[in-house]
Amino acid sequence: MDVVSDAVSTIRTGRPHSARTHMTAPWGLRFPSLPGAGFHIVLQGSCWLLPPDAAEPVALSSGDVVFVSHGAEIALASHPGSPLEMVTQEMDDAWAPVDWDDAAGGRTVLICGSYQLDRARLHPVLAELPPYIHLPKRVGHHGSLNSVIDLLGNELDHRCPGTDAAIPTLLDAMLLYILRSWYEDQAARSATGWAGALADTAVNTALQLIHRDPARPWTVEQLGKHAGLSRAAFARRFTALVGQPPLAYLTWWRMTTARHLLRQSDTPLRSIAEQTGYTSEFAFNRAFKREYGMTPGTYRRQGGMEAPAIA
Incomplete structure (x- = not known):
């Protein structure tokens, strides 16, 4: 698997959820904070995003996507000054549409939903995302993401045999396309951080090798050779873009896996020890306890609850 796919798969829990909502102005919805991530898509009409950081409202048009990376509370409204109604959640975790009077005004159709994520070991490719991402629909841009959105809207609008299986699959694909679109846009503007790492041929080659075979006893020299760079040049470039040296990242990824x-x-x-590059269960236990403060067996028995950090 590639880096972004791995980063998502290691923190996903449960199933994503979504609901299609028809709104008639004036309206305003406040979405509560989430332990995972949220998304909002304007299928028809327009509205305003009221960001979580009290920044200026952002105008949204048909086809625009808002991804709430870290589950912060945000609001959507027909006008920046519209009164806001808190959105509730039903037992199945789907956003419950709020009933509004059919007053005069423009109609807006939204898809709103959420992903359940475990943030205890968030990969930096996700951790460095801003609080929210706005991906405006533009001709010639994000074609795959737009196609998934069209399919998702059609499934929600015309439920057919197989819809219940299709929607979670489309939502999973949409998450990956949102991340891909964001990092492609960032790489076009700047070559720093993880946007730069994914766009850099040498560093990305090394990352793919680590993720494809974390059990292999990689050396910096071997990774640099595959990346087409000398040992020193590769180590400098990898550390500058990823934020840690190659073997430190390898160990981090092994423990995350x-x-x-x-x-x-x-x-x-x-x-598990073999899959993550440890020659013995003893060596694996020692490395895991150093990282998480408890042995792998204890961690599993406690349901993945990590020991508190020692001040």
């Missing part, structure tokens, strides 16, 4: 396997599977500890 191990944590995910312990939480989401009943894979034996010896097998």
Whole structure:
């Protein structure tokens, strides 16, 4: 798997949810904070995004996407000054549309929803995202994302056999296309941080190798050779863009992978040790305890609750 896919798969929990909502002005919705991430799509009409940081309102048009990266509370409204109604959540975690009188004014159709994410071990490719991402619909841009949105809107509007299975799959795809679109846009503007790392051929090659085979005893020299750079030049470039040296990132990813396997599977500890590059269960236990403050077995028995940091 590639870096972005891995980053998402290791923190995903449960199923994503969404609801299609028809609004007639005047209206205003305040969405509560989430433990995961939220998204809002304008299918028809227009509205305003009221950001979580009290920044200036952002005008949204048909086809625009707003991704609330870290689950902050935000609001959408027909006008920046519209009164806001708090949105509630039903038992299935789908956003419950608020009933509004059919007053005169423009109609807006929204898809609003959420992803359930475990933020305890957030990959930096996700951690460095801003509080919210606005992806305006532009001709010739984000074509794959726009196609997924069209399919999702059609499934929500015309429920057919298989819709219940199709919607979560489309939502999963949409999350990846949102992230891809954001990082492609960022890479076009700046070559720093993870946008730069994913766009840099040498660094991205090394990242793919680490994610494809974290159990391999990689050396900086080997990774640099595959990346087409000398050991020193590769180490400098990787550290500058990723934020940590190559082998430090390798260890971090091994431990993140191990944590995910312990939480989401009943894979034996010896097998997890092998999959994450440790020659013995003892070595794996020691490395895991150093990282998380407890042994892998204890971590699994406690349901993935990490030990508190020591001040």
